[in-house]
Structure formats: C-alpha cells, structure tokens
Amino acid sequence: MKILVVGSGGREHAIVWKIAQSPKAEKIYCAPGNAGIAEYAECVDIPAMDFERLAAFAKEKEIDLTVIGMDDPLVGGIVDVFEKEGLRVFGPRKNAAILEGSKAFSKDLMKKYQIPTAAYETFSDPDAALEYLETAKLPIVLKADGLALGKGVLICNTLEEAKEGVKTIMLDKKFGSAGNEMVIEEFMTGREVSVLSFVDGKTIKTMSSAQDHKRAGDGDTGLNTGGMGNFSPSPFYTKEIDEFCQKHIYQATVDAMAAEGRPFQGVIFFGLMLTEDGPKVLEYNARFGDPEAQVVLPRMKTDIVDVFEACIDGTLDQVDLQFEDNACVCVVLASDGYPVSYEKGYPIHGLEKFKGADGYYCFHAGTKFKDGEIVTNGGRVLGITAIGKDLKEARANAYKAVDWVTFDNKYYRHDIGKAIDEAPEK
Numbered sequence: 114m115k116i117l118v119v120g121s122g123g124r125e126h127a128i129v130w131k132i133a134q135s136p137k138a139e140k141i142y143c144a145p146g147n148a149g150i151a152e153y154a155e156c157v158d159i160p161a162m163d164f165e166r167l168a169a170f171a172k173e174k175e176i177d178l179t180v181i182g183m184d185d186p187l188v189g190g191i192v193d194v195f196e197k198e199g200l201r202v203f204g205p206r207k208n209a210a211i212l213e214g215s216k217a218f219s220k221d222l223m224k225k226y227q228i229p230t231a232a233y234e235t236f237s238d239p240d241a242a243l244e245y246l247e248t249a250k251l252p253i254v255l256k257a258d259g260l261a262l263g264k265g266v267l268i269c270n271t272l273e274e275a276k277e278g279v280k281t282i283m284l285d286k287k288f289g290s291a292g293n294e295m296v297i298e299e300f301m302t303g304r305e306v307s308v309l310s311f312v313d314g315k316t317i318k319t320m321s322s323a324q325d326h327k328r329a330g331d332g333d334t335g336l337n338t339g340g341m342g343n344f345s346p347s348p349f350y351t352k353e354i355d356e357f358c359q360k361h362i363y364q365a366t367v368d369a370m371a372a373e374g375r376p377f378q379g380v381i382f383f384g385l386m387l388t389e390d391g392p393k394v395l396e397y398n399a400r401f402g403d404p405e406a407q408v409v410l411p412r413m414k415t416d417i418v419d420v421f422e423a424c425i426d427g428t429l430d431q432v433d434l435q436f437e438d439n440a441c442v443c444v445v446l447a448s449d450g451y452p453v454s455y456e457k458g459y460p461i462h463g464l465e466k467f468k469g470a471d472g473y474y475c476f477h478a479g480t481k482f483k484d485g486e487i488v489t490n491g492g493r494v495l496g497i498t499a500i501g502k503d504l505k506e507a508r509a510n511a512y513k514a515v516d517w518v519t520f521d522n523k524y525y526r527h528d529i530g531k532a533i534d535e536a537p538e539k
C-alpha cells in the first residue's frame with residue numbers, strides 16, 4: 114500500500130515509524146514531514162492546511178490510505194475533501210472533529226448524554242459572562258471555545274483574574290475567533306490521565322493510558338505547553354477506573370456522536386481527571402496526542418495499518434488491539450524559551466547514537482535539514498523515548514538517552530515521570 118501521513122511533529126514521526134513496521138506499507142509519504150520522518154517517508158512540501166493540493170497529490174500518486182495527524186486540518190474538514198475525491202482517509206469528518214473544535218459543543222454533548230464532566234455554562238456575550246462570575250465559586254476555569262494551540266484555558270484564582278480572563282478571551286481576542294464563545298467551568302482536582310482510542314463510528318478500542326506534563330517548568334511551574342514529556346501506562350489508571358470509563362465515558366461518547374448524526378471515525382483522545390467523585394472528562398481531542406503517541410505507539414503490538422483500515426471499514430470489532438506489558442517514557446527536548454519565543458537553526462549532534470539502540474527512539478518534532486545537517490526548527494525539537502520493563506526503568510533509560518543529544522539552547526524538564534514514585538506498588 115501507498116500511505117500518506119499529514120503533519121510534521123513528533124506525533125507524526127511516531128505514526129510514520131509505526132506504519133513502517135507494517136508489511137502492508139510499501140511506500141510512505143508525509144506532508145510536510147520533518148528531518149526525522151524523512152528516514153521512513155518521502156517528505157512532500159505541501160502545507161497541512163492546503164486540502165486541495167493534498168487531495169490532488171493523493172490522487173496523482175494513487176495513495177491507498179491517508180492518515181491525518183493534526184487537529185487543525187481535521188477541524189477544518191480535510192477528511193470531507195478527501196472523501197469527496199473518493200480517497201480513503203483515517204480521521205473524523207468536520208461534523209465529528211467538532212468534538213475537539215468546539216468546547217461548547219463537547220460540553221453540551223456531555224450534558225445531554227450524562228457523560229461525567231465539570232459543571233459549566235457557555236457564553237457568547239462577555240457581559241453575561243462577567244455577571245455570572247460575580248457569584249461563581251473560585252478557583253474557576255475559563256476556556257475559549259475553539260482551537261488555541263492548547264493555550265486557550267485559563268485557571269483563575271481570584272475574581273479579578275477571572276474578569277481579566279473574560280476580557281482576554283472575548284474582547285481582546287487573544288485566541289482569535291476561538292474566543293467568540295467561551296465555557297466557564299468548575300475547577301476540578303485530581304490526577305490527569307490521557308486515554309487514546311480507535312473508533313470506527315460504533316465500536317471503540319482504547320489504547321494503553323498515558324500521563325502528560327503540560328507545564329514548561331520542573332515541578333509543574335510556568336506556562337502550559339503542548340506537552341513536555343509523558344509516560345505510559347499510568348499506574349493510577351486502575352482496572353476499576355477503566356471499567357467505569359469504558360461504559361460511562363468512552364462508549365457513551367461514541368454512541369452520543371452517532372445519535373447526533375455525527376459518527377466519529379478516527380482517534381478520540383480522552384483527557385480525564387480522576388476526581389474524588391470518579392473520572393470526569395477534561396477535554397476531548399479528535400486525534401492522537403503529542404507526545405502521547407510517542408509513548409503509546411512503541412508499546413502497541415497490533416499492526417497499525419490494519420487498525421486504520423478497520424476504522425474506515427467499520428470492522429474494528431474484529432480487531433484484537435494489543436499492547437506490550439512494559440512501559441515507555443518520553444522526555445521532550447525543547448528550545449529554551451518555548452512556548453513563548455525561542456531561537457532556531459542550531460545543529461543537533463548525537464542522533465546517530467539511537468541507531469541500533471533497541472528500545473530507544475528519538476522522535477523528531479521541530480527539525481529540518483540545512484546544508485546537509487539536521488538543525489533545530491521549532492519549540493519542541495525532539496521526543497527522547499525509551500522502553501523499560503517497568504516505568505522506573507523506562508524513565509532511567511529515557512534520561513540516559515537525553516544526554517546523548519546536544520544542541521545550543523537545549524531545554525528539558527528533569528522531573529518527567531516523578532509521579533511514578535507516588536504510585537501504589539503493583
């Protein structure tokens with residue numbers, strides 16, 4: 114088969130790497146890709162948002178399967194454009210990707226179908242939002258309705274901060290049109306878990322759990338980022354919690370989308386908070402997480418091409434989705450200054466150490482070729498990932514491999530997987 118992957122981050126590198134393991138994959142393309150992806154795929158210089166050119170490329174090359182990695186093209190309707198051209202594509206249509214594209218939509222869906230989540234109100238009028246805040250309990254969470262690169266969520270501890278937040282989102286439009294509407298919701302406490310799943314419109318099969326580290330600095334300080342590292346599985350995600358979520362959250366969401374006439378085909382990423390009152394949904398994403406894909410896919414035993422095809426064909430119930438009984442940790446190497454401002458273009462050294470190092474992976478996020486060298490080309494540069502027989506071993510391996518790679522302004526968190534030490538013994 115000829116397979117095209119759309120995207121250019123560490124997530125797409127992990128997806129391309131996993132596809133390359135499949136005997137079905139004869140030729141892989143990635144648009145636009147990056148320097149690491151180029152090892153397995155021919156990178157094509159077409160932007161992920163140029164749907165018409167991507168579809169034309171897929172037709173010209175007779176691509177058998179296209180996999181969309183990123184949120185923006187999904188929410189923008191790339192799948193509808195491909196389907197109209199008769200192309201096979203893995204990912205939700207626009208009317209289902211709204212699960213990630215609009216927080217107001219997803220909250221209303223959860224309320225209607227009694228899927229556990231934080232109590233909330235939605236607002237399209239800033240004055241109504243400000244009035245509501247006067248009597249709301251603190252801390253309180255403000256969310257821009259639309260996509261905002263993971264930055265459209267403000268946790269406010271005082272009334273002043275919250276009022277300022279409404280202004281930032283709805284009047285100053287810091288997140289653009291994503292702030293035309295907003296959700297104000299109850300603040301929840303507990304451990305966060307990411308559960309990714311494959312969905313074929315009716316059947317859902319969950320992947321092994323993961324835990325992200327969203328803040329830029331050690332000890333969960335600093336700004337929210339796309340994710341600074343993570344580990345899989347989460348030792349806090351017990352069998353009992355899984356049983357509850359399978360019924361009341363995962364299958365309930367898939368059924369709700371189908372009932373709304375928006376059948377979901379692709380990956381649903383459940384961002385969960387394990388609260389004292391049970392698991393609740395923090396957010397949905399309509400795609401693999403990044404870096405979640407980097408710790409989950411290396412542990413997946415099943416041929417991913419078979420799973421993609423089953424999702425498109427509606428035969429996921431016949432797939433036996435299997436994961437290794439091991440653990441994986443990813444530490445993101447970023448450019449100092451991420452997520453605000455950072456320099457690019459520095460040569461990266463030591464990448465060759467991963468060649469032949471079994472169980473060690475270096476997934477590229479922001480890299481490119483320049484004058485025959487691989488240089489930094491983004492905020493998140495590499496995902497240094499290692500397998501271990503358990504989480505502690507995987508963490509030690511990942512941090513060992515962090516030292517293999519050098520580049521100017523290399524920055525990373527030193528405490529990825531700290532929660533592992535607080536986990537109950539198995």
Ligand code: AMP
Binds near residue numbers: 254263266268384396
């Ligand atoms: P989201 O993009 O909705 O996942 O939000 C980003 C981060 O904000 C989450 O990973 C949580 O750490 C935090 N967050 C979002 N909603 C809430 C909430 N209702 N209570 C507490 N923290 C939240």
Ligand code: GLY
Binds near residue numbers: 339402
């Ligand atoms: N790591 C969180 C995300 O992909 O949204």
